[in-house]
Amino acid sequence: MIALATRIDSGGPYTDETITPVIAGAIVRDGDGRLAVRMTRELAALRAETPALWYIAEDDAGRRVGFGQVPVEYAAFSGVLRQLAYGHVRDRFAPHVMSAVIRREPSPAGPLTIMGHGKLTELSFTVLLASSVGALPVALLMVLVSFIATPLIVRRSLAGVAQIAREAERIGAGSRAARLSEEHVPVEIAPLVRAVNDALGRLDEGYERQRRFIASAAHELRTPIAILRVKVDAAPEPATRRLGIDIERLANLAEQMLDLQRLDSAWHEQAFDLALLVRRVAADLAPLVIAADRSIEVVVDHAQQVSGDASAIERVLTNLVQNAIDHGGRSVTIRVQGTAVEVEDNGPGIPPDERERVFEPFHRLRPRSTGSGLGLHLVQHVVQRHGGHVSISDARGGGTVARVEFPPVRPALRDTP
Known part of the structure; x- marks a missing residue:
């Protein structure tokens, strides 16, 4: 112009x-x-x-x-x-x-x-001066809008997106029924949120069908396994009775599959004494340890309360001790340190490149006649469900240390009987 x-x-x-x-x-x-x-x-x-x-x-x-x-x-x-x-x-x-x-x-x-x-x-100078003076307030207004008003408007209009992002971060294996809210998101993003919610719903349905199948299969296997155990134990032939080891392995596998299913359906959270639970597990497993010609020791440095499903954590400790007995040396030590538990053995140890893979389902270090490969997977699943962490390291004198760390007990559950 x-x-x-x-x-x-x-x-x-x-x-x-x-x-x-x-x-x-x-x-x-x-x-x-x-x-x-x-x-x-x-x-x-x-x-x-x-x-x-x-x-x-x-x-x-x-x-x-x-x-x-x-x-x-x-x-x-x-x-x-x-x-x-x-x-x-x-x-x-x-x-x-x-x-x-x-x-x-x-x-x-x-x-x-x-x-x-x-x-x-000159006219050109006057027109240029007049246009510059007129455009200066417009330019300043545009700068203010660009650097102040626009970010505020965008942040306000996308506040719903930030909210559903926080909701998405909270969705996990323990909160599969959760869905993203559609109330405060922009109209343009609402179809995406609905599509994500529909996808989550389909995933939940598939997961639930798989869970029911595994639970039903494990439950149905218990009866024929029990019948086989009775028949094998009563068989007169020594070769037939030796099949009892394989039947025991099948029974243990079915029970561990049921344990995984019970974690989702029968969860009871409370605060309990971790040292007391460790002593009870050691006492229950003492006959098995003695029969295997092993020794077990409980050392309590200082104990704190832990919140969670006591029966699930008891299965964790049982699996760790049984694993130490099967794969460890002559002695097993259970050490309680605050809200952490260490199960130490003096066996050959676990190679560093295998310490993460042993938590995968059905993974075993070496072919064995016993063991299902689900024990440590169950341990990791339960510990993560409690918000804790499990790790494997070398023992000082040789062997393996499996350390389980639980978060401190929540105040609302403290001193709960």
């Missing part, structure tokens, strides 16, 4: 309009009512700045006063200047002495029409 306006204008420079208020302020009336010019500070400065200054002032009665070398071409304006209110006269050739401005101005002598020539101004 500036370039277009500059190109359309072809009249050359014109006189700055700011001279007419200065001239009007210096014109007064003498004792006879005629117009006279008194030298003011502003007019003196204007005359010093513009040596070619000239002007004509005329009141409504036709009385005139002037200054400087008024071009003879403007003599015809005498007596008619008072009929004009505003205008610009611009000549085409340098030094542009005929360029003049006409303005109606108030003065100490009353309303006057002033025609004058002063400092010249």
